[in-house]
Amino acid sequence: AAGSTGFSLLRTHTHTHTHAPAGHTDTMRLVTFALKHVPTLQMVGVELPEEKQVCNLSEAVGKFESFSMQAFLRMGDEGRKLARNALESGKFRIPLDAIVRKAPVPSPSKVVCIGLNYVDHCKETKLPIPKEPVVFNKFPSSISADGDTIPLYNTNELDYEVELVIVIGKHARNVKRSEAMDYIAGFTVGHDVSARDYQIKRNGGQWFLGKTMRGYAPTGPAIVTNIDNPHNLGIKCTVNGKVVQNSNTSQLVFKTEELVSHCSKFFDLEAGDLIFTGTPPGVGLSTNTFLNDGDKVTCEIESIGSITNTVVRSTKA
Numbered sequence: 362a363a364g365s366t367g368f369s370l371l372r373t374h375t376h377t378h379t380h381a382p383a384g385h386t387d388t389m390r391l392v393t394f395a396l397k398h399v400p401t402l403q404m405v406g407v408e409l410p411e412e413k414q415v416c417n418l419s420e421a422v423g424k425f426e427s428f429s430m431q432a433f434l435r436m437g438d439e440g441r442k443l444a445r446n447a448l449e450s451g452k453f454r455i456p457l458d459a460i461v462r463k464a465p466v467p468s469p470s471k472v473v474c475i476g477l478n479y480v481d482h483c484k485e486t487k488l489p490i491p492k493e494p495v496v497f498n499k500f501p502s503s504i505s506a507d508g509d510t511i512p513l514y515n516t517n518e519l520d521y522e523v524e525l526v527i528v529i530g531k532h533a534r535n536v537k538r539s540e541a542m543d544y545i546a547g548f549t550v551g552h553d554v555s556a557r558d559y560q561i562k563r564n565g566g567q568w569f570l571g572k573t574m575r576g577y578a579p580t581g582p583a584i585v586t587n588i589d590n591p592h593n594l595g596i597k598c599t600v601n602g603k604v605v606q607n608s609n610t611s612q613l614v615f616k617t618e619e620l621v622s623h624c625s626k627f628f629d630l631e632a633g634d635l636i637f638t639g640t641p642p643g644v645g646l647s648t649n650t651f652l653n654d655g656d657k658v659t660c661e662i663e664s665i666g667s668i669t670n671t672v673v674r675s676t677k678a
Contacts, residue, residue, distance in 0.1 A: 431633035478639025522640035608641030
């Protein structure tokens, strides 16, 4: 396995905090954000929900334009030390109400997706449980943030899929399953928006076009490190306040370690790469109930948080 330094954040955690108090970095909520009055300058920080603040790591390191979430993750142990020192200093604080939250990794090199990866979803679709992960992808340009709109292009079958997303912490190649957690920086919430007609009925049956349109991968609100057990988290999706998906990551067919190991055998994974791990039952395809202009979709995962995005009809097909 490639990469000798980086985040090994998921092995030593012994408590169940969903976020860390200032100065404590066993668990961090890593965010990419901009100031409301400077919306084009993206920065990296640690969210402090109890204090209703963000600790600005870009300011702490003295870099702004060149300091991305990937750059922070590639710093490995040095990055953890930077974050710890910044948190303990009490400096570099910004009120949460002064920021605009961006996608935690706005421009990953890869957005990998896993299909049919919940036992209960396989039963819903009447498809056999896969014997190996079903891997596909989205373009990075599909990434969007909490609060961004979901464009409704010329599709009549726009669907929702709440997903747990793995965030890779360092370069990985041919990773052993037993070592895979060393390569995971943390987890975030993802919404695998899907145009089912393009995914299934058009484009020769290839899933790609129906999955990778602009704005079809909202992520956020933060990357949470050191989740005790990512395979025992409540996961749900609501549309206009109605619960449409409600399950638990214990239903995952292939767990996070196996997914990282499997993918790394075929292509390199880099810091900031995302792996959408699949969706539970309740998708619109199962009931022939699809999203419409104005629908508000909230995807939520226990210990991580939620993202909400509204469907808006687009004139650009």
